[in-house]
Amino acid sequence: MGCIESMKYEILLKNASFKECRDYVRENYPDYRDVQPGFRMFDKYLIGVPPISIGLDGDIIVFPYTKPCYGTFLMRLEDAEEAKRIRSLQKPAKK
């Protein structure tokens, strides 16, 4: 596990709103977990309006990443260890 910005990632949504990111995750990732702001992912604490939805698909993790000047990016990256950790910490969200 390392710095998110140094990892190989894909941006699914750019300059999105926190709501657009939440809706995208819930619509496209049946296995999603709702977490509170401040949830630690890799080396960062998640910023957002609760609940923050994190999508999981095998080792793939999809989550919102907020920067003050650029809004929120929905990022997709692969990390088996972190996906396992999130599954162990958070129960699947009720649909």
Place this chain on the structure above:
Amino acid sequence: MSENKDAVLLLGCPQVPVQTGIALYLLYALKKAGITPVIAGNRAARLLVEVSDPGRHYVGEVIDLDRCIAELAEKKRDFSYFFVFIHNDAGVSYAATVQALSSSPVIALIYGEHYKDIAAQIDFPCEKVAAKAVHNPTPLKKKIEEVLPWVVSNL
């Protein structure tokens, strides 16, 4: 009443001109009320404030925004008040985050061209101070003057 109290000003992206002026004004007003202000922001936002007050008459401690959030999340630090500068969706996200991480009052300073739409997105507990201020800080300054005495004496 405000003895040993502190307040953090969470700065947003400095693309809206009023932010730095309002931040300096708020530093002055908080100090006058006996509250120790701390600035948290990204590098550009911090530098704008620091360069604008070279004698450090108003600016005291300045910290990185990510570090501020990390210390709150790790329960290493808390503040008596959170003043969050909001002119975009990211600002709303930061305000919601500190509201979730601390039990201290959150005061959302909402400004910019789309201040009404931004204010409408905020449905979590906080005090909203909103004005259409883009280049001219006066409307937001007036709102702060109205609410700050109430905030520091009641919250």
